[in-house]
Amino acid sequence: MKIKQLTNDKLGETVFCAKHSSGLEIRVMPKKGYTSAYAVFGVKYGSIDTAVMNDGGEFETIPEGTAHFLEHKLFESEDLNAFERFAKTGASANAYTSFEKTAYLFKGSENIGESLEILLDFVQNPYFTQQTVEKEQGIIGQEIRMYQDLPDWQVMFNLLKALYANHPVRIDIAGTQESIAKIDADLLYRLYKSFYNPANMVLSVVGAIEPQEVFDIVDRCIKPAEGRPAERKFEKESAKPVRDYIEEHLSVATKQFLLGYKEDISEPLLSLEDEIASQIMLEAIAGKSSPLFKKLLDEELIDMGFGSELFNGFGFSCVMLGGISADPEKTASTLREEIKRIQKDGIDPAAFDRAKRKLYGRMVMGYNDIDDTANLMMNLYFNEYEPFAELEACKSVTLEKAQERLAVLKDDAVALSIISPI
Amino acid sequence: MPQVKTLAEQVRLVSVETDSFKTSRIIVSMAMPMGENAAANSLLIYLLKRSCKAYPDFSLLNGKLDELYGASLSAAVSKIGDSQVLSLSLTCLDDRFALTEESIAEQCAELLANMIFSPNCKSGSFGAENLAAEKRLLIQRIEEELNDKRTYALNKCLEYMCKNEPCGRDKYGTVEEINAVKMADVYAAWKNMLSTAVFQITVVGGAGADNIGDIFTKRFAKIERSPVKSETVFIQRGRHFNRYEESFPVNQGKLVIGFRAGMQSSRDNIFAITVMNDIFGMGTYSKLFMNVREKLSLAYYCWSKLLASKGIVLVEGGIDTDKEKKVSAEILSQLSDLRNGKTDPEVLVSSKRSLKERYTFTTPEGICSWYASQVLEDKILTPASIIEGVEAVTMEQVCEAAKKLSIDTIFMLKAQEEAENED
Numbered sequence: 044m045k046i047k048q049l050t051n052d053k054l055g056e057t058v059f060c061a062k063h064s065s066g067l068e069i070r071v072m073p074k075k076g077y078t079s080a081y082a083v084f085g086v087k088y089g090s091i092d093t094a095v096m097n098d099g100g101e102f103e104t105i106p107e108g109t110a111h112f113l114e115h116k117l118f119e120s121e122d123l124n125a126f127e128r129f130a131k132t133g134a135s136a137n138a139y140t141s142f143e144k145t146a147y148l149f150k151g152s153e154n155i156g157e158s159l160e161i162l163l164d165f166v167q168n169p170y171f172t173q174q175t176v177e178k179e180q181g182i183i184g185q186e187i188r189m190y191q192d193l194p195d196w197q198v199m200f201n202l203l204k205a206l207y208a209n210h211p212v213r214i215d216i217a218g219t220q221e222s223i224a225k226i227d228a229d230l231l232y233r234l235y236k237s238f239y240n241p242a243n244m245v246l247s248v249v250g251a252i253e254p255q256e257v258f259d260i261v262d263r264c265i266k267p268a269e270g271r272p273a274e275r276k277f278e279k280e281s282a283k284p285v286r287d288y289i290e291e292h293l294s295v296a297t298k299q300f301l302l303g304y305k306e307d308i309s310e311p312l313l314s315l316e317d318e319i320a321s322q323i324m325l326e327a328i329a330g331k332s333s334p335l336f337k338k339l340l341d342e343e344l345i346d347m348g349f350g351s352e353l354f355n356g357f358g359f360s361c362v363m364l365g366g367i368s369a370d371p372e373k374t375a376s377t378l379r380e381e382i383k384r385i386q387k388d389g390i391d392p393a394a395f396d397r398a399k400r401k402l403y404g405r406m407v408m409g410y411n412d413i414d415d416t417a418n419l420m421m422n423l424y425f426n427e428y429e430p431f432a433e434l435e436a437c438k439s440v441t442l443e444k445a446q447e448r449l450a451v452l453k454d455d456a457v458a459l460s461i462i463s464p465i
Numbered sequence: 466m467p468q469v470k471t472l473a474e475q476v477r478l479v480s481v482e483t484d485s486f487k488t489s490r491i492i493v494s495m496a497m498p499m500g501e502n503a504a505a506n507s508l509l510i511y512l513l514k515r516s517c518k519a520y521p522d523f524s525l526l527n528g529k530l531d532e533l534y535g536a537s538l539s540a541a542v543s544k545i546g547d548s549q550v551l552s553l554s555l556t557c558l559d560d561r562f563a564l565t566e567e568s569i570a571e572q573c574a575e576l577l578a579n580m581i582f583s584p585n586c587k588s589g590s591f592g593a594e595n596l597a598a599e600k601r602l603l604i605q606r607i608e609e610e611l612n613d614k615r616t617y618a619l620n621k622c623l624e625y626m627c628k629n630e631p632c633g634r635d636k637y638g639t640v641e642e643i644n645a646v647k648m649a650d651v652y653a654a655w656k657n658m659l660s661t662a663v664f665q666i667t668v669v670g671g672a673g674a675d676n677i678g679d680i681f682t683k684r685f686a687k688i689e690r691s692p693v694k695s696e697t698v699f700i701q702r703g704r705h706f707n708r709y710e711e712s713f714p715v716n717q718g719k720l721v722i723g724f725r726a727g728m729q730s731s732r733d734n735i736f737a738i739t740v741m742n743d744i745f746g747m748g749t750y751s752k753l754f755m756n757v758r759e760k761l762s763l764a765y766y767c768w769s770k771l772l773a774s775k776g777i778v779l780v781e782g783g784i785d786t787d788k789e790k791k792v793s794a795e796i797l798s799q800l801s802d803l804r805n806g807k808t809d810p811e812v813l814v815s816s817k818r819s820l821k822e823r824y825t826f827t828t829p830e831g832i833c834s835w836y837a838s839q840v841l842e843d844k845i846l847t848p849a850s851i852i853e854g855v856e857a858v859t860m861e862q863v864c865e866a867a868k869k870l871s872i873d874t875i876f877m878l879k880a881q882e883e884a885e886n887e888d
Contacts, residue, residue: 053562054487076485079827126749130811133818136749152825153818181762188717189765189783194612250827294713296608332527340523346602367609397531404534404558411486412828465714 066242080250108218202460300371480674489670498695504638546697570672703873727869728776
């Protein structure tokens with residue numbers, strides 16, 4: 044393997060990158076003074092993958108929630124399950140599924156090499172039977188019920204349903220009780236083969252480990268896969284939301300809301316610079332030190348939990364603003380008016396500088412954490428960026444660029460999602 | 466090993482200096498007996514976090530934090546045993562990463578000291594508007610607790626269980642108590658805190674602990690201290706247990722079982738109890754995970770949680786309401802196996818390995834919180850000494866510790882049938 048070394052002097056960190064013959068990308072950041080390591084083995088297969096290309100080259104629809112179901116099932120094997128194997132090394136193992144990926148991970152301070160071998164091994168060796176699939180339907184059924192009762196979760200998915208007509212980002216990551224009932228062992232094997240191809244995966248390791256040890260283990264443990272990795276299909280969404288208002292009643296004490304601005308994108312992915320410029324822009328106009336935050340607080344429309352974010356991925360991008368509010372409609376109209384005003388008057392340059400400094404500081408701080416760093420390196424790879432690209436992008440964002448990203452927020456492409464007490 | 470230094474009576478600086486991280490973290494913890502002043506104390510900590518004399522406005526203070534490379538400030542109210550602990554904490558970038566030459570950590574420590582000792586307060590008033598705003602936010606915070614049924618159920622169980630102990634009180638005070646707080650009460654709470662609270666300033670990172678210590682020593686030199694250290698009540702056994710329930714239109718029920726752990730103090734038999742709790746329901750090898758979840762598919766989560774500061778173990782699970790009996794019976798049957806030594810010896814080894822990992826903190830936040838949580842302990846316990854203690858625990862000691870668990874209270878948050886029929 045040819046190893047490439049990338050150093051960021053200001054940060055004092057180096058990443059070792061290599062591409063294995065199987066197509067697997069490997070990124071390792073050794074950290075001085077750390078006693079633990081964190082490894083994440085990720086596959087580009089998430090809840091938005093609701094279609095898979097069949098042998099005839101056509102996209103075929105699959106039930107919602109398969110990526111998450113597979114995540115649960117890969118821990119199982121014919122002999123000891125993955126949790127039992129990690130119990131012998133002491134590492135704590137886990138996994139998660141998001142919209143665009145599934146990630147398997149562990150953290151440990153001893154027997155790190157051995158844990159890494161277990162990680163690579165269990166993810167490469169699927170084992171399910173009809174009986175274990177049925178058992179998992181019960182556990183995941185409870186997980187789905189748990190999320191249905193969480194207002195933070197529901198307010199977001201309702202907003203996504205209002206914003207997107209077809210994009211699968213509108214569907215719950217775990218799927219539904221009905222969709223998971225359609226999953227069986229054969230389907231899981233087939234999807235495993237399509238998506239779990241090393242060329243569709245990345246291994247990212249950070250902490251107390253020598254890069255060479257990681258490369259050696261990969262050489263020993265990664266099996267080449269047949270066929271080509273799954274592809275994603277980009278279908279352009281309408282520029283307008285499906286509906287501008289959605290409300291659900293839950294057992295809560297207070298109202299909460301999310302206001303969403305749908306972005307009209309013609310390419311599936313935003314550039315990293317656009318992403319970061321949006322984050323700086325949102326911080327400048329709606330962060331804790333902004334006049335807008337103060338105004339909403341003084342008018343008793345929000346609490347300290349009010350926040351905003353850019354929410355984007357393959358084929359979707361929107362801005363969400365929200366939190367708890369006694370009067371979501373009034374808050375939303377205040378936000379929309381203020382955004383229109385700043386679009387006209389321009390972002391305050393001092394606020395822009397503060398926001399940029401804050402984001403830069405937070406990015407550097409993020410490198411403290413081996414978990415966050417490993418996940419960041421994985422995400423950068425999946426979006427085809429080199430390590431540390433986000434720091435460079437942050438430094439290069441100008442006020443004009445932030446202004447440009449503010450102009451993307453269209454007042455005729457908004458939707459308001461509200462959760463109200465029953 | 467952390468450095469421990471006394472800055473004033475019952476004011477302790479605990480610091481871990483390291484350049485492994487890119488940040489410094491400072492937590493100022495202030496512990497007082499849990500009692501009638503809970504509401505005024507809670508309002509006080511949020512008022513102190515809102516602004517200070519040097520930055521007399523919410524936006525100005527937050528603007529300053531942004532300029533300090535996004536230093537993050539938070540305030541919290543928690544319960545440790547029968548005490549109420551107020552805290553202000555700050556994470557900031559280490560000086561070596563600043564774009565200009567400046568000492569960020571010292572500016573941050575100075576800012577924290579300003580917030581505590583030089584608040585935005587004129588002739589006994591923190592500003593009527595500020596108080597009204599913080600009352601609204603605090604009441605909202607309490608109401609929001611209902612939105613997260615898992616935490617709500619845990620809190621309810623503890624509240625019923627400790628209804629005759631100070632820790633059974635709401636950590637923020639009740640809504641009625643908050644509404645009744647007057648400006649003079651908050652001012653008195655501030656004076657009282659400076660004079661009587663047990664303080665611990667915990668610092669982890671590259672920040673020079675001596676300089677930070679000096680900043681606080683100077684401030685305390687002007688304060689007349691008469692600290693009050695509260696004692697926590699330890700009830701060793703539950704007598705005849707009580708069951709409480711509430712119904713909500715939700716999809717999933719929440720079961721919480723509260724056990725007394727037989728402890729006489731927060732460190733009593735702590736190593737054996739820690740391992741016992743882990744094997745009972747913390748790890749993925751634990752009895753609850755392996756059986757309630759993996760074998761019987763009764764829950765997505767079913768964990769046990771040790772509150773050593775109060776000698777309590779809480780078991781919680783998200784379940785179907787009509788399966789409460791089945792789940793309770795399984796939890797108790799697993800406890801019975803644990804008591805009778807029906808545990809694979811390999812699980813004890815796994816538990817020790819896993820606990821060792823969990824006490825090997827990898828973030829400054831983790832290390833700092835570990836030490837900050839010891840604000841009321843006379844002797845500071847390092848993660849290494851916990852690991853060492855856990856290592857020596859035998860299966861017999863685990864069984865003995867499990868035998869001391871006694872049920873005190875059950876709380877069941879039931880899903881009303883209408884909601885259940887919907888899916």
